[in-house]
Amino acid sequence: PLATLADPTLLKTAALIDGAWVDRGEHFAVTDPATGQVLAQVANLGAADAEAALAAAARAWPAWRAKTAKERASVLMKWYQLLLQHADDLARIMTAEQGKPLAEAKGEVGYGASFIEWFAEEAKRVYGETVPTTDNNKRYLVLKQAMGVCAAITPWNFPIAMITRKVAPALAAGCPVVIKPAEQTPLSALAVAELAQRAGMPAGVLNVLTADAERSIQIGNVLCASDTVRHLSFTGSTEVGRILMKQCAPTIKKLSLELGGNAPFIVFDDADLDSAVEGAMISKYRNAGQTCVCANRLYVQAGVYDAFVEKLAAKVKAIKVGNGFEAGVTQGPLIDEAALAKVESHVADALAKGAKLLTGGQRIGERFYSPTVLAQATGEMLCAREETFGPVAPVFRFETEAEVVALANDTEFGLASYFYSRDVGRIFRVGEALEYGMVGINTGLISTAEVPFGGVKQSGLGREGSHHGIDDYVEIKYLCLGDI
């Protein structure tokens, strides 16, 4: 699938350290999840390379920090434009290694690029403060300064966007970055890094450490333990987030964490039912259900329950499963065998506990799972408590607003939530009562570069995107000027 790139030089298999492409002769295979075919052998780096990348980033910091915000913004803008120019190739690389349908991959390139554009603009607006004095002999000033070398560990489900939304604010603020992309999707990361080089990113400002699962842990250890690293940003599972947080404790590192979710998707009796079904389709089945903001539990009020599940099942039957490169395919493979096994276990558990299968419920070949709707779901089922991360919609019945708000909040997670209602009072009540970082109301698609993305409770720390997104990468410094 990668033979037809318009610009084959975007296909990099070496890592990027200090502006040089590094390959020490050890490799790991990157495979196409749709076919199992090996796409490339990528440089398998280790702890010593992580130290070298951190040293390069530390050397690059003073000059990058000393550039004016406008100068940094201009490099970022160029990078942004290069991503858009090469969107077709980037999408092909992404579909090949991640599996999502080509149209979705292209959508992610645009979405990922938009964070670079946004933070290029925000670079110029990192304002400080002057504080009214309480002593006429003194003046109080507040500066926001680049924090220093930042590290980013990213997942495979959005191979480009999860990188740009960490790296762009860091670079905009004046911080160099060391990225450790997911072992499943390093090719997208490297292609994006190649474009950063072409945009004029100075050596050492942006480094990419590729590694297999085992070496990723070793590199993670170095990044967490290092005194050079002032900030670690991670998107991935809550379980790994906890490990990284613990590893960062000795150096009191600042952390941004985007972890797991267990998103409720609530449909009230007064909802526009067709719109709710449409929203559920987008929120649940996008990326084959492999996003941290995917609806995990659908709660539908008794009065519209039967009509909703019938309409939803009809739409779900129309999803076309297959290789993401094939025209018309709307759902690709799951990322790996472990992902398939988890989906199968959630469905088997639900059926054993009385769920009714309306459609789907089985593997297709080795690597695909049929989009599934389960009616009569209950709180005892695994899918009520754990993130399924696959194309399975369990639909629960509820009676009252108070009941469903309590059910929705009864989880340690708090990332995205959704509800459908046309009642303005209810919209405010429920919007305020949901213990989530994000609430989609009458929509299943909420994320864009201009707004703060992030979770509460065990879904994470910090916000990405929006004018808040740069806060994680600056330190606040207070200057007290006496003897006026």
Ligand code: ADP
């Ligand atoms: P997912 O559930 O999305 O596969 P993970 O949390 O397992 O997410 O992985 C996300 C990222 O974290 C990947 O880049 C992976 O290599 C990295 N990772 C996984 N385990 C560790 C670890 N113990 N230390 C450092 N990085 C890790």
